[in-house]
Amino acid sequence: LGVNWKPLYSGALVMDKRVPKDGIWTRIHTCGMVSLQAAWQFDKRWALIGSLGYSYFDNQVEDYDGLWKCYGHGNVFTAFVGMRYYYFSRPTFKFYSAAQTGVFFHSGEIDREKDGHWGGQVTFLGMQFGRKWFLDWEMYGFGDYYTTIIPLIGGKIGMGYRF
Numbered sequence: 001l002g003v004n005w006k007p008l009y010s011g012a013l014v015m016d017k018r019v020p021k022d023g024i025w026t027r028i029h030t031c032g033m034v035s036l037q038a039a040w041q042f043d044k045r046w047a048l049i050g051s052l053g054y055s056y057f058d059n060q061v062e063d064y065d066g067l068w069k070c071y072g073h074g075n076v077f078t079a080f081v082g083m084r085y086y087y088f089s090r091p092t093f094k095f096y097s098a099a100q101t102g103v104f105f106h107s108g109e110i111d112r113e114k115d116g117h118w119g120g121q122v123t124f125l126g127m128q129f130g131r132k133w134f135l136d137w138e139m140y141g142f143g144d145y146y147t148t149i150i151p152l153i154g155g156k157i158g159m160g161y162r163f
Contacts, residue, residue, distance in 0.1 A: 002136060002158025004033040004146035007055060007076075030057040033076070033145050035156070045086050049098060053078035053145055057108070074108015078119055078144055094128040104144050119144035125151065134160050
């Protein structure tokens with residue numbers, strides 16, 4: 001179970017279908033995403049991963065005074081699968097990179113339209129600390145779960161259990 005920093009859709013406005021008119025701009029605003037992930041390490045270096053994610057967002061508009069105001073909100077759901085590569089894998093410490101792709105689906109009050117498309121997440125730098133119960137920290141990556149511009153600021157932090 002992880003808590004993720006701001007996803008790519010909040011900065012790239014991939015969900016916003018409106019065109020700016022007369023100097024008024026719109027943006028998507030969210031605080032982050034919650035995700036549930038499962039991994040099956042079938043080799044010392046490789047694991048198959050699957051994840052489900054949820055995020056709440058506001059659609060905001062900048063008015064003529066330069067203030068941002070909310071005019072709609074909605075939900076984002078993701079279902080991704082992918083692979084994880086372990087650079088270093090020991091019982092109490094793992095160092096990895098990962099890539100996932102899958103369905104990105106959102107719905108909301110903005111235009112009453114449900115929209116789905118392909119999404120993804122790439123993790124360049126992730127670590128796990130612990131044996132049975134472990135801390136999972138992804139420090140650098142980008143995609144529909146989180147996007148970090150400066151490594152170590154943002155990313156994902158989570159807790160997991162190994163069966």
